[in-house]
Amino acid sequence: MISSEQCxxxxxxxxxxxxxxxxxxxxxxxxxxxxxxPCHRIIVCWQAFFPVEAYLRKKLSPQKWDEFADKKPKEKxxxxxxxxxxxxSKGDEE
Amino acid sequence: xxxxxxxxxxxxxxxxxxxxxSDMPTPMSPPLHPGTxxxxxxxxxxxxxxxxxxxxxxxxxRWINIPEPVLEKYLIWRPTPLIxxxxxxxxxxxxxxxYYKYEGASPPGSHKPNTAIAQAYYNKAFGIKRLSTETGAGxxxxxxxxxxxxxxxxxxxxxxxxxxxxxxxxxxxxATWGTxxxxxxxxxxxxxxxxxxxxxxxxxxxxxxxxxxxxxAVGNKDSRYSLGSVLNxxxxxxxxxxLEAHKQLxxxxxxxxxxxxxxxxxxxxxxxxxxxxxxxxxxxxxxxxAAEPASCPTLTRGPFAYDFGDTAMTTPLLPMxxxxxxxLPESIHAGGLRYHGMAPIVSHxxxxxxxxxxxxxxxxxxTAGVKWARSEGVIPAPETNHVxxxxxxxxxxxxxxxxxxxxxxxxxxHGIIDLSAYDAFLSGKLTQHKLTDEEIERALKSIEGFxxx
Numbered sequence: 001m002i003s004s005e006q007c008x009x010x011x012x013x014x015x016x017x018x019x020x021x022x023x024x025x026x027x028x029x030x031x032x033x034x035x036x037x038p039c040h041r042i043i044v045c046w047q048a049f050f051p052v053e054a055y056l057r058k059k060l061s062p063q064k065w066d067e068f069a070d071k072k073p074k075e076k077x078x079x080x081x082x083x084x085x086x087x088x089s090k091g092d093e094e
Numbered sequence: 095x096x097x098x099x100x101x102x103x104x105x106x107x108x109x110x111x112x113x114x115x116s117d118m119p120t121p122m123s124p125p126l127h128p129g130t131x132x133x134x135x136x137x138x139x140x141x142x143x144x145x146x147x148x149x150x151x152x153x154x155x156r157w158i159n160i161p162e163p164v165l166e167k168y169l170i171w172r173p174t175p176l177i178x179x180x181x182x183x184x185x186x187x188x189x190x191x192x193y194y195k196y197e198g199a200s201p202p203g204s205h206k207p208n209t210a211i212a213q214a215y216y217n218k219a220f221g222i223k224r225l226s227t228e229t230g231a232g233x234x235x236x237x238x239x240x241x242x243x244x245x246x247x248x249x250x251x252x253x254x255x256x257x258x259x260x261x262x263x264x265x266x267x268x269a270t271w272g273t274x275x276x277x278x279x280x281x282x283x284x285x286x287x288x289x290x291x292x293x294x295x296x297x298x299x300x301x302x303x304x305x306x307x308x309x310x311a312v313g314n315k316d317s318r319y320s321l322g323s324v325l326n327x328x329x330x331x332x333x334x335x336x337l338e339a340h341k342q343l344x345x346x347x348x349x350x351x352x353x354x355x356x357x358x359x360x361x362x363x364x365x366x367x368x369x370x371x372x373x374x375x376x377x378x379x380x381x382x383x384a385a386e387p388a389s390c391p392t393l394t395r396g397p398f399a400y401d402f403g404d405t406a407m408t409t410p411l412l413p414m415x416x417x418x419x420x421x422l423p424e425s426i427h428a429g430g431l432r433y434h435g436m437a438p439i440v441s442h443x444x445x446x447x448x449x450x451x452x453x454x455x456x457x458x459x460x461t462a463g464v465k466w467a468r469s470e471g472v473i474p475a476p477e478t479n480h481v482x483x484x485x486x487x488x489x490x491x492x493x494x495x496x497x498x499x500x501x502x503x504x505x506x507x508h509g510i511i512d513l514s515a516y517d518a519f520l521s522g523k524l525t526q527h528k529l530t531d532e533e534i535e536r537a538l539k540s541i542e543g544f545x546x547x
Contacts, residue, residue: 015523017456017476017515019358019387021258023231024518033299037244044388053173075438076324077125077134083305084141085129085314090284 005081014047037064097521098180100193100342101172109160110335111330114368114439116156116374122442141273141312142187142319144220150327158330160212161219167211167244172334176198176342181469188489189498193350194505195339195366198472202267204321204507205362206237207333213320214241224248224317226310228278228303231257232264233283233475233507234322237400241275252278252286252306255298264510276305287311324437332365335504339367343502350380350502352488356480358386360437367449367502381450384440385484388453454483460519462486463509475507476515 014027020041027046033039038056044053057065074082115122124133136148143151150158160168179192197205225247229235235251241278242249244260251273253265258277268275276282278298279289285305289296297304311319322328345350353370355363363384374380443449463479465486466472481503494501509516518524 010497012412017387017518017524018230021230021254021257022233022477023512024260024515025256026525029256029297029299032297034301035299054418068528074128075125076321078128079304080142080308080321081134081138082128084138084312086285086305087309088141090309 018045031059034071037068037071040071096180096345097346098386100176100179102338102341102347104169104173106341107165107168107173107335108156108496108515109165110337111160111334112337112369112372113153113156113158113330114333114364114371114443115154115326118442119446119448120442122438125438131143142218142308143221144318145396146216146220147327147423150216150330151325151382153326156518158352160334161215161248163245164181164212164215164387167215167241168208171200171207173338173342174335176339179466179470180483182466183489184470185465186486186493188375188493189267189496190489190492191498191500192485192489193339193348193500194500195335195502196505197335197362198475198505198508199343200237202233202236202240203511204233204475205332205335205365205504206234206507207241208334208365208518209322209328210234210241210320211244212331213327214238214245214454215248217318217320218245218247222247222316222318224250224314225320226250226252226307226317227320227322228252228300228307229257229264230254230300230303231261231512232275233267234453235273235275236264236267236271237322238320239268239275242273243271246342250307250310251275252280252303252310254278254300254303255296255380258298259337261514267511276306278306280306282306283309318540323361326360326437326439329439330367332361333368335362335365336367336369337410338510339366339502348500349378351499352381352483353499354383354385354481354488354501354503356484356504357386357436357440357504358477360384360440362439362477362506364440364505370502371448382443382448383484383488384444384451385480386451386453387480388455389457432471452484452487454480456524457519459483460473460516460524464516464519472505473509473513473516476512478509481506 015024018025030039030042030045045051056068058069113272127134127138136145139151162409174196177194177196179194183192197464201205214225218512225238225242227235227238229251235253239249249272252269253275255277258265265275271479279286279288279296279302281290283306285302291300308319311317350370355366357363358501365380370380370384374382440449444451460477462475462483464474466474466482484500485503488499488501
């Protein structure tokens with residue numbers, strides 16, 4: 001994962017207003033937004049400016065690319081329920 | 095003198111919220127629990143929401159009373175004015191009358207407190223002592239902070255670290271209202287500690303922040319979680335905007351041809367439009383438009399391109415094709431309302447063809463916002479610029495078609511605390527055009543050494 005400092009060092013040509021964050025974000029942020037995968041919007045947001053899909057295919061391992069390409073964003077309520085279960089199970093472990 | 099503002103007296107504020115679920119022409123599919131595959135029940139949500147809000151989440155009553163303590167707080171800035179944008183009309187030179195609901199009048203400067211106040215009240219009434227939430231750049235976090243302060247609740251906001259470092263003003267607002275604003279990932283939660291152990295300088299993400307906020311709420315009987323968008327009860331609370339607008343337009347005997355709002359999670363769009371959507375469902379003729387973000391430069395598209403090609407939004411956005419794109423799974427390709435946390439109610443209305451979604455890129459939205467500021471004075475929030483870009487497009491259509499139109503839109507917030515976004519736009523920091531090969535090479539070289547995701 002990249003660091004906050006690395007994020008801010010991104011070249012000036014690679015900043016965008018992130019519609020999810022509600023603020024400006026560098027391309028490097030988009031690359032790690034989903035933890036070990038890029039943000040699911042990265043192609044929608046960036047493809048108009050440079051061939052980000054080709055870049056991702058080159059940058060990601062074939063396995064990671066497939067994982068990224070096959071991953072469907074979840075409905076909010078589904079994400080919430082998963083996080084609730086996760087938090088409850090972590091609580092039980094302690 | 096021509097009238098510019100339409101105001102309601104305090105005693106004319108709506109006493110009920112409107113619930114669109116009672117008028118949906120087709121039923122919405124219930125959300126399913128990812129673990130059991132069965133419809134989500136109240137008990138599934140109980141660890142994070144109080145039961146009185148869960149009841150609202152699943153309610154089908156058409157009207158829901160607004161509690162007096164909520165109305166008392168609303169009255170600090172509500173009813174908000176309905177304003178005719180005469181200067182912007184002149185600037186556009188189109189046969190349109192433009193009215194907007196000014197939601198920037200609230201103390202944090204946006205529509206968000208309409209639900210923050212209600213959620214804080216219901217949590218307090220349920221006996222909750224602390225609310226936690228996540229925030230990106232701080233719009234929601236600041237609204238909830240104010241609401242919690244008003245109802246004597248503790249508030250803990252997990253703010254994505256990259257925004258926490260870049261955007262000090264909203265976290266200072268939160269601190270002023272007594273909230274503990276924590277950069278995420280943090281050492282307060284197991285989820286945050288795990289990330290920090292792997293990457294101590296992580297810039298965070300909304301996903302991490304929400305994990306932390308949920309974990310903070312779950313397992314503590316006095317704490318709950320609060321969400322500022324997407325969910326049914328959030329949209330319900332926001333309908334006070336449209337209900338006021340309905341009354342205000344009736345006072346001047348005007349009815350809109352087009353109702354518009356910007357749609358991120360859908361709450362401000364729904365807040366204004368749902369009472370008008372009800373009219374449409376019952377036979378009134380009007381267009382309802384949700385303006386959402388895209389990134390594609392205007393120059394690459396036709397005048398009315400980039401709408402979704404069909405009501406089911408299965409058609410990919412056009413720029414992908416203009417760039418010689420070959421194949422991508424639809425989950426990535428479509429990128430529209432369905433795919434970035436849009437409210438199910440709004441998605442359903444789009445699917446039904448009742449609401450139309452249009453996408454606008456960041457440059458045309460800021461261009462429209464600057465035009466607005468230079469004619470109407472108020473500097474819009476960057477999100478609000480999306481709907482202003484939609485208004486510009488609609489006015490251009492009216493001009494081309496030679497039709498007079500009344501446009502109503504939701505001015506969801508002012509941009510005084512987001513001036514850094516304007517700095518980024520005005521200084522050319524935001525990517526403004528399709529990069530040349532040379533620019534791409536230079537830009538990507540600068541991040542080549544970064545670890546792979």
